[in-house]
Amino acid sequence: MTDSVLTSARVLKICGLLLGVLLLLSLLALSVGAVGIPADRILRALAGSATALSAQDQLILFEIRLPRIGLALLVGAALGVAGAAYQALLRNPLADPYVLGVSSGAALGAIFSLAFAERVAVATPVAAFLGAAATIAAVYFLGRQGGQIAPYTLLLAGIITASFLSAVIIFLMNFLSGRDLRGAAYWLMGDLSNPSPVGLGWLSLLTVAVIAVIFAVGSDLNLLLAGEPEAASLGVNVRRTKLIVYLAASLATALAVSVSGAIGYVGLLVPHLVRLLFGGDYRLLIPATALTGAGVLLLADTLARVIIAPSELPVGAVTAVVGAPIFIYLLRRPRKGGDSP
């Protein structure tokens, strides 16, 4: 078969490669930080050596860095996949996981909990998730026409909802004390420094499940990108596919935002990066975007930890500072074949 035909072997090869890179990045992230721990000692400890690490290093490694790395990987994968899915659903290359207001709904929930239940740690992600879920439902009902999702109506409904929720957030921020205000600002920017009060096990199970759902309709998404009438006549259940993709991508976004705030650019840029490297077939794009998104966010979060160590930046600031120039490059880069996108 020629190169342009996607095979499962090619998908496995590329994903294996990306997984290898991801493991190396994870080792790097485990090793660097305010306290450096040499990688070879980490490897020996992982291999079962009891003497490779001091008790303090073990604490840093397994109680602090490892959970945070896990969180970065999950959030990065969820954001990348949600962005890729929204780009197909909305037929818009500028779509990112936040364009439909899910993050604003989550932020509103989070700030509600900071304002009225600041002492309960688990209240913030739960309230954020409820806010996101309510927004997903509202935007869905606003964005329907003739009993199914209409991409342009959905996009407009999402943008308007997001802007309305942002106004409510500004209003609510007046009720926050100084400490919570900083928490809210970090939350709006996106931050991975607070360990998730929700178990990583549950989070990974849910994240992998929604990514698997989107992967399963990858072939339908390819045709949806060709146009809805074309997809329908080629045998795609357009209405069902749009609903599945909307719910799964929104859920992925809600999960990510609930535990980390609104980290920008990962969901917008990673799908484009993967398209550029490996092509646009969604059966490859979804798993490759999950792995690349995980790696990109891990790298950004590692930078956020070490740039001004021992202090830290919110990771959202790093992704924005690096992401915006990359976005402009992608936008302006010379293309062969004239002005077609």
Added chain:
Amino acid sequence: MSPRSSLLGGARLELRRASITYRQSGFRLSPVALSVRPGQVVALIGPNASGKSTVLKLASGSLRSESGTVLLDSQPVAGLSLRERARRIAVVQQESPLLFPIRVLPFVLQGRHAYLRGLNWETPEDVRIAERALEATRTRHLAERPVQELSGGERQRVILARALAQEADLLLLDEPTLHLDIAHQVDLLRLVRGLAREQGYAVLLVTHELNLAAEFADLALLLYQGQVVREGTPAEVFERELLEQVFQTELDVFIHPETGRPRVVLRSDAAEGGEPPSG
């Protein structure tokens, strides 16, 4: 060469008193009866908003008839699942713009979607069928080119190849020659007529190009304001007074001396005189 294994494997399309009313615009298509046999090319002609594309959508099953039935080999189209429909009916329609680059071969492989199983990987057999469809449309040499870089004529042939990869019985074409120059229009319709004759496709075609319909169609249906006002061979349908009335333009109809098929031309003073068409 042939994307299908057996010759003349097409199916007969029948619309029996099929009709529909659009709730929003109030447009009503009066009950239409038509039949397309394997190997036959039938053209739907008529002015804008006469209901041509609506008939095509009833035939494809994307609109459901309010009365009567639409049958494919005596089987109601409405009873087919989406996948079954895509294996039996191929539609070439006004293309939505492509958002991201895609090469010709994967584009044509989209026609195999309704045959994919499991995790939806195309088999070598699917690739062979797509390559045969490329050969049948003389686009094999374009297989690795991005669809976005093709010329209008190449692109229409590639879209036709995707429809052939569906290995359907019925081919529905909605203005396939739009935006093509005359050479490419003739080329495409020759190709379509060849597919009907040699591979047994039943072809239903919507077009604004009256002379192409006259030359390439076996039968024509003239629609006007949601009604079929004349049907038959092009010679029977292309009657000067009728066309003038329906298109509200002063026309002349000649018979081509070699092909014996009618030709429609503007009457010489139509450009200056004549009332503008209403509606």
